[in-house]
Amino acid sequence: MEQPMHLIKETDYGTPAVTAEKMVTLTIDGFPVTVPEGTSIMRAAMDAGIKVPKLCATDSLNAFGSCRLCLVEVKGRNGTPASCTTPVAPGIEVSTQTPRLKQLRRGVMELYISDHPLDCLTCSANGDCELQDMAGAVGLREVRYGYDGANHLDSEKDTSNPYFTFDPAKCIVCSRCVRACEETQSTFALTIDGRGFASVVSAGMDENFLDSECVSCGACVQACPTATLMEKSVIETGQPEHSVLTTCAYCGVGCSFKAEMRGEELVRMVPHKDGKANHGHSCVKGRFAWGYATHKERILKPMIRGKITDAWREVSWDEAFAYAASEFKRIQAKYGRGSIGGITSSRCTNEETFLVQKLVRAGFGNNNVDTCARVCHSPTGFGLSSAPVFASRMKKRLREGAKLIVIDPRRIDLVRMPHVEADYHLPLLPGTNVAILDALAHVIVTEGLIDEAFVRERCDWDEFQAWAKFVSEPRNSPEAVAKISGVPAEAIRGAARLYATGGNGAIYYGLGVTEHSQGTTAVMAIANLALATGNLGRPGVGVNPLRGQNNVQGACDMGSFPHELSGYRHISDDATRALFDSLWGVTLDKEPGLRIPNMLDAAVDGTFKGIYIQGEDILQSDPDTKHVAAGLAAMECVVVQDLFLNETARYAHVFLPGSTFLEKNGTFTNAERRIQRVRKVMTPKNGLEDWQITVKLAEALGFDMRHEHPSQIMDEIAQLTPTFKGVSYEKLDQEGSVQWPCNENAPAGTPVMHIGGFARGKGKFNITEYVATDERTGPRFPLLLTTGRILSQYNVGAQTRRTANVAWHTEDRLEIHPHDAEQRGVRDGDWVRLQSRAGDTSLRALITDRVAPGVVYTTFHHPDTQANVITTDFSDWATNCPEYKVTAVQVMPSNGPSKWQEEYQELSARTRRIGDLAGAAE
Numbered sequence: 001m002e003q004p005m006h007l008i009k010e011t012d013y014g015t016p017a018v019t020a021e022k023m024v025t026l027t028i029d030g031f032p033v034t035v036p037e038g039t040s041i042m043r044a045a046m047d048a049g050i051k052v053p054k055l056c057a058t059d060s061l062n063a064f065g066s067c068r069l070c071l072v073e074v075k076g077r078n079g080t081p082a083s084c085t086t087p088v089a090p091g092i093e094v095s096t097q098t099p100r101l102k103q104l105r106r107g108v109m110e111l112y113i114s115d116h117p118l119d120c121l122t123c124s125a126n127g128d129c130e131l132q133d134m135a136g137a138v139g140l141r142e143v144r145y146g147y148d149g150a151n152h153l154d155s156e157k158d159t160s161n162p163y164f165t166f167d168p169a170k171c172i173v174c175s176r177c178v179r180a181c182e183e184t185q186s187t188f189a190l191t192i193d194g195r196g197f198a199s200v201v202s203a204g205m206d207e208n209f210l211d212s213e214c215v216s217c218g219a220c221v222q223a224c225p226t227a228t229l230m231e232k233s234v235i236e237t238g239q240p241e242h243s244v245l246t247t248c249a250y251c252g253v254g255c256s257f258k259a260e261m262r263g264e265e266l267v268r269m270v271p272h273k274d275g276k277a278n279h280g281h282s283c284v285k286g287r288f289a290w291g292y293a294t295h296k297e298r299i300l301k302p303m304i305r306g307k308i309t310d311a312w313r314e315v316s317w318d319e320a321f322a323y324a325a326s327e328f329k330r331i332q333a334k335y336g337r338g339s340i341g342g343i344t345s346s347r348c349t350n351e352e353t354f355l356v357q358k359l360v361r362a363g364f365g366n367n368n369v370d371t372c373a374r375v376c377h378s379p380t381g382f383g384l385s386s387a388p389v390f391a392s393r394m395k396k397r398l399r400e401g402a403k404l405i406v407i408d409p410r411r412i413d414l415v416r417m418p419h420v421e422a423d424y425h426l427p428l429l430p431g432t433n434v435a436i437l438d439a440l441a442h443v444i445v446t447e448g449l450i451d452e453a454f455v456r457e458r459c460d461w462d463e464f465q466a467w468a469k470f471v472s473e474p475r476n477s478p479e480a481v482a483k484i485s486g487v488p489a490e491a492i493r494g495a496a497r498l499y500a501t502g503g504n505g506a507i508y509y510g511l512g513v514t515e516h517s518q519g520t521t522a523v524m525a526i527a528n529l530a531l532a533t534g535n536l537g538r539p540g541v542g543v544n545p546l547r548g549q550n551n552v553q554g555a556c557d558m559g560s561f562p563h564e565l566s567g568y569r570h571i572s573d574d575a576t577r578a579l580f581d582s583l584w585g586v587t588l589d590k591e592p593g594l595r596i597p598n599m600l601d602a603a604v605d606g607t608f609k610g611i612y613i614q615g616e617d618i619l620q621s622d623p624d625t626k627h628v629a630a631g632l633a634a635m636e637c638v639v640v641q642d643l644f645l646n647e648t649a650r651y652a653h654v655f656l657p658g659s660t661f662l663e664k665n666g667t668f669t670n671a672e673r674r675i676q677r678v679r680k681v682m683t684p685k686n687g688l689e690d691w692q693i694t695v696k697l698a699e700a701l702g703f704d705m706r707h708e709h710p711s712q713i714m715d716e717i718a719q720l721t722p723t724f725k726g727v728s729y730e731k732l733d734q735e736g737s738v739q740w741p742c743n744e745n746a747p748a749g750t751p752v753m754h755i756g757g758f759a760r761g762k763g764k765f766n767i768t769e770y771v772a773t774d775e776r777t778g779p780r781f782p783l784l785l786t787t788g789r790i791l792s793q794y795n796v797g798a799q800t801r802r803t804a805n806v807a808w809h810t811e812d813r814l815e816i817h818p819h820d821a822e823q824r825g826v827r828d829g830d831w832v833r834l835q836s837r838a839g840d841t842s843l844r845a846l847i848t849d850r851v852a853p854g855v856v857y858t859t860f861h862h863p864d865t866q867a868n869v870i871t872t873d874f875s876d877w878a879t880n881c882p883e884y885k886v887t888a889v890q891v892m893p894s895n896g897p898s899k900w901q902e903e904y905q906e907l908s909a910r911t912r913r914i915g916d917l918a919g920a921a922e
Contacts, residue, residue, distance in 0.1 A: 008243040008258050010273040013059040014042040014052070014070070015084050028094045041094055042070055042083040052096050053105055053137045055112075055130060055225055056174040057084040060273070060280055061183050067174055068108050069134060072096050080104060105138040112172050114145040116226075117153055123170075123227050124235040130225035131172060150197065158203075160210035162804030163288040164221050164231050166201075171228040173199045177220035184281055186395035188418040189213040190220060201228075210807065215791060217392070218287035222271065222280075231268050231288075240267040244681040247668050248286035249347060249550050249661035253277055253389045254670025255286050256736075259662065264682040266290060266662060276737050277670055278389050284792055286389075289803040293660040293685075297802060298643050300686045303655040303914065308633070311915040312655065317687065317696065324612075324654045325700035327637035328364070331610040339608055340637075341368025341599050344560040345615030346549040347795075348690055349666025349678055351713035353551070354558040354566065355694040355705065356614050360593075362586045363703035367571055367593030368608075371560035372549070372616050390546065394508075395420050403502050405495045407436060409786055410815075410857055411850045424495040427852055430786045431886040432485040433513060435770040436492065437525035439481035441471040443496035444532055450500075451534030459531055459763035467528060467765035476770075484770075486852070500533050504540035513545075525768040536763075539752055546671060549795060550661075554669035557724075557740070558717070562593035567721040579720055596622065600631030610637040612697070614690065615658060619647040620796040620860070624838050625869040641693060646798050647863050650911040656693050657686040664689040665710045667732065669740070673750070675727055676737040773886050777854075781836060781888035783820065784855050787867055797861035812865040813846040815857040816891060821847045824891055833894040834858075836887050839869040841901060842894045856891060864897075866904065 020036040027033070028045050035044045040063055042052050056067035065085035072083045075093040080101065083094075095101070113135065120126050155168035173192065178201065181190040189212050193202035203212035214220075221229045234240075240260035248255040248269075256275025260267050269290055271282035292298070302320035303312040315323070331339050342360040344353040353371070360369040391414070398404055404422040406415050415425045428436050444450060445468045455464050474480060478489035478496075499505050507530060513522050526543055535541040559566035569576040572590050581587055594602060596618065602608035604627075611632075622628050632638055632651035640649045641656040649655055663684040669675050680689075688696070691713065695705045707713050711729040718724045725743035732738060738749040777784060792808035793800045800806075814832060826832055828847040833840055834856075843858065843865050851857050860867040871887050897905075 006242060007240060007260065008245070008272075011046070013046045014054055014057040015040040015063045016059055016061075017043070024088045024090050026088050026090065026092045026094060029096055033088075035088055037088070039088050040084055041072060041074075041081075041086050041088055044088050045083065045094070045096060050096055051137075052083050053134050054084065055134055055172065056176060058176060058223060058225075061176065061179045061223065064175060064179060067172075069105055069138070071101055071104055073098055073101060102139065106140050109135055109138050109140045110143050110145065113140065113143045115151045115153070116172065117169055124230050124238075125227035127239050129227060152200075155200075158208050159232075160208035161214070161216060162210075162232075162807050163216060163284075164209075164218070164229055165235065166203075166209055167228050167230070168200055170226045171201055172226060173201065174225060176223040176225060177201060177229055180219040180223035181214075183396070184219040184223075184392065185215065185217045186392050186399065186418075186420070187213060187215055187217070189215070216284040216288065216808075218271070218282055218284070233266075233268050237262060237265060237267050243270075244679050245272060245677070246661065246679045246681060247550075247676040248282075249668070249678075250283075250285040250289075251389075251550060252546065252552055252671035254550065254668060254672075254674055254676055254737075255282055255389055256676065257282070257286065259679075259681040261681060266293070266681065274736065277672070277674055277676075281389050281392060283389055284805065284808075285800060289792075289800050289805045290662065291804065292643070292799040292802040293662050295644075295802040297645075298685070299645060299655060299657045302657060305653055308651055308653070308911050311913040313915050320654060320656060321696050321700040324637065324639050324656075324697060325702075327653070328610050328612075328701065331636055332364075335607065335609050337364070338366045338368060338593070340364055340610035340612075341366065341370075341594060341608070342612040343596065343614065343616050343618065344369065344371040344555055344558070346372050346552040346555040348551065348555075348615045349664065349710065350551065350554040350558055350669060350675070350717065351666045351710040352614065352664075352691045352694065353555050353560055354713060354717055355691055355698075355707070356612070357559045357566075358584070358705070359612070359694055359698050359701075359703070361580075361588050362584045363698050363701045365586075365589065367562045367589055367591065368599060369560060369562055369593060370596045370599070371555045372552075372618070372621060390508075403498055405499060407433075407495075409852065409855050410788075423498060424491055426485075426487045426491055426495060428485040428487050429852075430784045430855060431773045432481075432770075433522045434525055434768055435476075435481045435484050436487060437522060437529065438471055438476040438768060438770055439478045439485075439492045440496040440499065441467075441525070441529055441532065442473075442476040443478060443493050444500045444529070445472050447497070449497065450532045454534030455532065455763075458537075459765065463762075463765045464532075467767060470767050470769075471528075484772075499529070504538075505530075505533060505535040506541050506544060507535075508544045508546055510546045521768050521771075524766040528765055528768065531763045531765060537752070542752075544671070550670075551668045553671055553673060554667070554675075557669055557721075562595055565720075566717060567723050583716070583720065600628060603631040603634040606634065609635050610639075611635060612639045612641070613648060614641045614694070617642070617646040617648050617796050617798060619650065620863050620866070620868065622868065624871060625866055626839055628868075639697075641690065642798075644798055644802070645912050647796070650907060656697075658693070659684040659686055659689050664691070666691065667710075667714065673739045674737045675724075675732065675740060675742075677729070677732050777888045781890050782854070783889050783891060785834070785836070785870060785887040785889040786855065786857050787860055787871070788857065790859050790861065793859065793861035795861075796863070801861065809859070809861060812843055812859045812862045812867060814843050814891065815846050815848050815851050817849060817851050817853045817855070818847050819853045820856070820891070821845060825893055826891065831894040831896050833892050833898065834870055834889055835892070836870045836889045838871060838887075839900065840898055841866055841869050842896060842898045845891075856889065864901065864905070866901065869900065 018036045018038040020038050022037040023034050024037045025034045031048050033044050033048045045052050052070045054070045056064045063084040065082040070083045071080040073095045153169050158166040178190045181187050191202050193200050203209045243258040243260050246259050255278035256272035258270045258272050271280050273280040301314040303314050304323050305312050328340050342356050344356045357369045398420045405424045406422045407426045409430050415422045478492035482489045507526050530536050530543050577588050599608050619628050638652045639654040640652040641658050643658050662681050665680050666678045667675050698705050718727050723741040726747050727742050739751050742749040790809050792805040826845050830845050832845045833842050858867050
């Protein structure tokens with residue numbers, strides 16, 4: 001385990017840093033201080049090591065000046081200005097401690113304390129309370145006013161939020177929570193209601209926190225200087241005593257957290273102020289939804305069974321490894337070397353993912369390895385709901401004047417919300433992404449909005465001209481595309497002009513772009529737009545995929561695809577393969593292996609019989625559930641390594657209990673290629689870290705990996721992967737994080753790609769012909785279904801459904817437009833049958849105009865719904881990325897769960913039985 005650190009307390013400078021070039025020198029308490037122009041006196045004092053008392057000020061928020069505790073005296077000026085709102089000036093002389101200031105501050109503190117309960121010894125914030133600290137700092141020893149008059153001490157607590165309480169009796173109305181909700185999170189859920197003595201913090205219109213628009217990001221809890229807003233985990237467990245820095249295991253933003261502990265018990269996760277991805281912010285998942293690590297349904301012992309209808313039998317680790325290895329050997333001896341394979345996880349560390357593909361290539365002797373990263377992002381829904389911290393940063397920029405174009409079939413929150421409104425919303429029909437992108441290009445080319453200098457310098461001019469001729473054709477005009485996409489031509493033209501002429505233009509996209517039969521084509525079309533307008537190779541521009549899972553980027557980097565080794569080098573390249581052959585002591589197969597759909601097809605055909613699945617739930621996450629089930633059922637040895645008996649484990653013969661991110665060392669790579677440390681904060685409850693499980697399985701197969709710590713695995717990755725050549729745990733511990741490529745050409749990493757040129761040479765324009773999907777609507781299936789995610793849930797929900805996050809999303813609902821619902825006699829909350837050519841399921845309806853007529857939408861977080869029983873097996877032409885986003889369906893009233901759902905639940909009960917220990921010993 002990592003060495004425990006003391007409880008990390010970051011310095012709070014009171015007000016945000018200023019980045020002005022001009023410097024100003026002043027004197028504070030007799031000491032000369034030089035700071036950038038525009039810096040507050042409070043921050044300048046802190047730079048000099050002088051702490052000015054404060055309550056409403058904190059450096060994560062703009063100065064407010066309401067608490068009147070940070071008063072200072074400036075020689076030659078009247079009054080006592082607030083140091084947080086007063087900027088420095090050349091040559092001024094500031095005093096932070098005078099008899100006059102001491103008297104004023106004590107008077108202010110007396111007023112605060114006179115309406116505050118004096119229960120410090122039993123208060124959950126005891127020892128971590130700024131009000132307590134400031135009372136001591138100003139020398140307050142008594143309060144003259146007593147409690148006889150009006151006060152707020154009997155105010156009722158709000159305990160509705162599952163993760164924190166709101167105790168208005170302890171509120172000092174400093175507004176830090178309100179400002180954090182506005183400035184940090186951009187939700188505007190909190191307000192100060194009333195005036196003067198009647199002022200109170202309110203969540204919405206007299207709502208409790210759970211029912212309000214609060215998204216439980218924790219920014220208000222973080223900002224609160226008292227016990228007014230306090231984590232329930234701290235109330236129940238007590239104050240933490242040490243911290244360990246680690247990286248969140250949810251989305252691809254890669255937030256840094258301080259895991260604050262008491263012994264080996266996690267008390268709370270606090271976003272790290274110096275985290276280069278999140279800068280002290282977080283979302284409900286990373287901040288609070290870590291309870292799954294100790295959930296009662298977590299499996300902690302290895303288990304095996306001969307048939308999936310048998311009860312599970314708990315065994316020792318050694319027996320589990322021996323059984324799995326003997327089965328894999330038996331299958332290969334009977335059916336051939338290519339009859340088994342493996343699936344890596346986008347939730348596991350880089351090191352663990354690297355080892356699984358190494359096991360498949362060197363231990364199994366084939367390239368049958370794939371990952372869910374290809375299922376979602378290989379051509380490179382709801383990008384911003386899966387990356388909420390990024391969304392908060394974007395909303396802040398929009399409030400500062402940035403322009404926004406939203407291309408989405410649904411009216412997502414970003415289209416219009418408090419103080420944010422998109423300049424253009426293009427509500428296209430699902431499946432018409434490429435047509436819309438070509439129409440945007442049509443406008444940019446035909447109206448002369450290209451950056452010709454950039455194109456001539458950085459791109460192949462002949463290729464550009466061929467592309468420009470293609471997009472200029474009348475069939476790609478906004479008027480023609482409007483008939484296909486349902487988006488008005490003028491909206492397309494306006495959006496194109498804004499992107500091309502609005503200054504720095506950045507494109508962010510999620511699964512709504514990639515999960516189509518033309519996903520790769522759409523990504524190429526996006527790249528074409530960035531090239532044509534010169535929006536590449538400098539800060540603030542570019543093409544930026546938003547990763548829904550924490551290590552999608554890393555899973556791709558580590559060689560999880562059947563045709564690529566780490567660093568995206570093709571398996572057929574002799575020189576690359578020779579490096580691996582030499583280090584691993586094997587001869588790798590130069591032929592690409594099978595992707596997940598191919599493995600399932602081969603299983604149904606009888607030629608693929610065994611699979612090792614690390615940290616993925618393909619039965620719930622992959623399309624055409626019935627086909628996935630058929631493939632798994634046809635296999636003779638399915639090994640699942642996970643935290644819970646997930647949906648895929650219904651068909652497993654060996655279950656290897658996995659470890660959580662809190663129980664392991666390693667690295668994750670976020671969506672901006674930032675490699676960050678994951679540090680063990682507690683002993684694995686299952687006994688082994690995930691990387692150790694893979695190493696021991698390899699040993700049982702006769703392939704010795706010889707790794708004793710994840711740092712050694714990273715050293716091997718660096719030795720074999722050019723983009724990681726300069727990466728080591730020592731460097732990551734020293735720098736905090738590094739963005740690849742990190743090698744001799746970029747020893748400090750590469751924050752911005754493509755500066756001055758492209759690695760491949762000239763920028764390439766691709767012809768992106770729009771080809772309508774084979775999945776068409778018709779009389780039987782007249783509606784289009786698209787799927788996506790919701791803020792509170794993560795991927796298939798295996799983790800977040802086992803936390804209090806279910807308070808916000810208890811079930812998957814089908815969003816349907818009022819017109820379509822009325823035609824079908826469906827009311828809000830009714831059970832409906834959702835049917836496609838692939839299958840059917842039942843769920844409850846949510847009537848909303850967020851979706852357009854003819855379009856329905858649902859999430860896929862709950863296995864009871866099994867939304868993917870509806871989706872087809874159509875996929876991207878280049879990568880096999882499934883077409884989740886376009887399925888022709890019919891919706892009709894229903895009495896409840898379908899027959900298939902009932903059968904599925906019955907199977908679940910049968911396949912999840914665990915035999916008693918006495919039976920296992922016989």
